[in-house]
Amino acid sequence: MISVAEARARILSAFAPLPAETVALSEALGRVLAEPVVARLTQPPFHAAAMDGWAVRSADITAATAESPIPLRRIGESAAGRAFTGSVGPGEAVRIFTGAPLPHGADAVVMQEDCSADDHTVRIGRAVVAGRFIREAGFDFTLGQELLPKGRRLTARDIALSAGGNVPWLSVHRRPRIAVLATGDEIALPGDPLGPSQIVSTNALGLCALVTAQGGIAHNLGVAKDTPESVAALAKGAAGCDLLVTTGGAAHGDYDLVRDVLAERGVALEVQAVAMRPGKAVMFGHAGAVPLLGLPGNPVSTGVTAILFLRPILRLLQGLPPVDARTPLRARLTAPLRANDRREDYLRATLATGPDGVLTVTPFARQDSAITTLYAQADCLIPRPPNADPEPAGALVTVLPLTDGMLSI
Known part of the structure; x- marks a missing residue:
């Protein structure tokens, strides 16, 4: 077995x-x-009013007060999209x-709250300095200014900013195409009749949802039976994809056939087992031109290993750092933790x-x-190094939030 860090380094080096591509x-x-x-x-392209009111020469109203307003002659109106031309x-x-x-x-x-007006005259009841309530041309940004950097995942705010910059098309990284293949005679699809020894498939749909949440395009290849032929x-359905993810069949049992099928096809596995819990049965290699990430069959093991290995792959393929530097947090334990064994625990x-x-x-x-x-109720994972000492309640520990996704506002 190898460590989580070594497994992740080997896997990510392949991507x-x-x-x-250009998108609208x-x-x-x-x-x-x-x-x-x-x-x-340039935005705004001209000096613009920041308030409803009256455009004046500040020198004309230096003595204006609420008790002694200064009258000015009203000569016109300037509205958004309809400027005063005089x-x-x-x-x-x-x-x-x-x-x-x-x-x-x-x-x-x-x-306007400091003024009163009739059809011909406005009475100014407050003195203001030059520049008051004016947004100067270029107050927000100017022609040629970089608004958003390369490598940024676009939020709703970014879309609005790009629109304001008059940018109708953007150059973005292609979305990763991820094929997902579940294995096992015991697996039935949700809603299908269950045999006496069958369980409902959860892993493939969960993995497809994770791929979508992280900005990829998921292709569910279905459920393979426990035969090499199936x-x-x-697995041929993964042709043209950027990664094939399998769930189940990665261990060494009599019916764990993914490893055997790969061996028959001459695939050399670069990762075969990881010293972690849950999810020791992780493997990685290449199935022809398509990289393959094999995840365990237990549903929580599948989810945790997908977070640790599949999510960084998806980020890297889209031009992001594999690990979000903002993700790790420190939190105070409300209950003690026992000493850990030789496997990294999550x-x-x-x-x-x-x-x-x-x-x-x-x-x-x-x-x-x-x-x-x-697992569905969890907000985070607490990573524990191999052979970690016990931690008392009240100790500060690192946590990995499970809230990262592409749909940040």
Whole structure:
């Protein structure tokens, strides 16, 4: 067996970011930029009002107060999309609305709450300095400015910013195509009639959902029977994909055939077992032109190993760092942990905020790799190094949140 770190290094060394493609801005949510987004205009393109009110020359109203307002002649109106085309001279003012261009000659805006007006005159009840309530041209960004860097996964806010920069098309990395193959005579699809020795398949659908949540495109190849012919036939469906992920059949039992089928095809496995719990039965190699990641069959083992190995692959293929530097957190244990054995352990746990505002973590009392209910309830994993000493309640430990995905707002 090899360590988790060594297994991850061997696996990730086989992958590189996928080529770029151009997509419409409306289709770019969750995609990763292959090139920076550069503004195609200046925003705002002119000096603009930041408030509804009156555009004035600040020198005309230096003595204005609520008790002694200064009257100015009303000469026009400037609204968004409909600018005032004249010029503001001494003793004059223009009605202006938020976002509208500032008229030539004016150098400030007085809020409408500080003014009163009739059809011909506006009375200014507050003095303002030059520049008050004005957004200067380029206040947000300027033509040619980099708005978003290469390697950023696009959020809803990024889409809005790109639109504001007048960028209708973006260069992004191609989405990874991941084939998923479940194995086992005992596996039936959800909703199908169950035989006396069968269980419902959960792993393939869970893996496909993880692939989608991480920005990939999942291809569910179905469930292979426990025969070399069935495994080999369905695995052919991975042609053209960037990775084939199998679940089950990776151990050394009489019916664990994925390893045997690979051996018959001359595939040299670079990873065959990992010193971790849950999920020792992880393997990695190449099935022809398509890399293969073999994951265990126990549902929680499948989920945890997918988080540790499949998620970094998906990130790397999309041009992201394999591990999100923001992911590890520190939290205070609410219950003690026993000493660990020689395998790296990943405990399922929940997160909360204590009365003092400190993040707390509570490991589940039961950690069996077949308990899917608790895995679904988990907020995080607590990684424990091999031979780790006991940890008392109140100790700070590292946690890996399970909330990372492509749909950040």
